[in-house]
Amino acid sequence: MRISARADYAVRAALQLAASREDGPLKAEAISDAQDIPHKFLESILNDMRRGGLVHSRRGGNGGYRLARPAESITIADVIRTVDGPLVSVRGVRPPELSYTGPAESLLPLWIALRSHVREILEGVSLADVASAQLPDEVSALTHGSDAWANP
Numbered sequence: 330m331r332i333s334a335r336a337d338y339a340v341r342a343a344l345q346l347a348a349s350r351e352d353g354p355l356k357a358e359a360i361s362d363a364q365d366i367p368h369k370f371l372e373s374i375l376n377d378m379r380r381g382g383l384v385h386s387r388r389g390g391n392g393g394y395r396l397a398r399p400a401e402s403i404t405i406a407d408v409i410r411t412v413d414g415p416l417v418s419v420r421g422v423r424p425p426e427l428s429y430t431g432p433a434e435s436l437l438p439l440w441i442a443l444r445s446h447v448r449e450i451l452e453g454v455s456l457a458d459v460a461s462a463q464l465p466d467e468v469s470a471l472t473h474g475s476d477a478w479a480n481p
Contacts, residue, residue, distance in 0.1 A: 330417065330447060332409075338366045339374045339412040340405055340459075346384065347400035347456040354386075354393030374412055381411035400460060406451035416451060417444040 341364040349355055357375060361368040375394055378384045383403060384394045396403065406416060415423055417440070424440040450468055458464055471477060 336409045347460040356393040400457035
């Protein structure tokens, strides 16, 4: 699975908003500077997140962006889907819409299983979990094996 720069930036921007929720709205420039995200790219991402209902924006001197819901109720999957679409696709197609024949027939259940596990992890982790460095135990456990950090 590949996480696009757009999805990575969106999650980081959302985490910045989650971490500063009590401080009021954040300007895009502040998010851009804090997370080292190109400003123009961030503006596009924030607009997608606004259209997707994840953030609210307000204009003016006291304006900026803030989360539309509590960080506890926004999952990492919500953010990724908002800016990139489905979590798992094959050649741009969702797995249930695919069909294979012959020796490749078993690929479909493999792609479905992959999608299921990606969903389980990304839907099970909220912005609040990451912002507070309190990942769910099931997710943390996946990082403890020596092979988890190795690049094959």
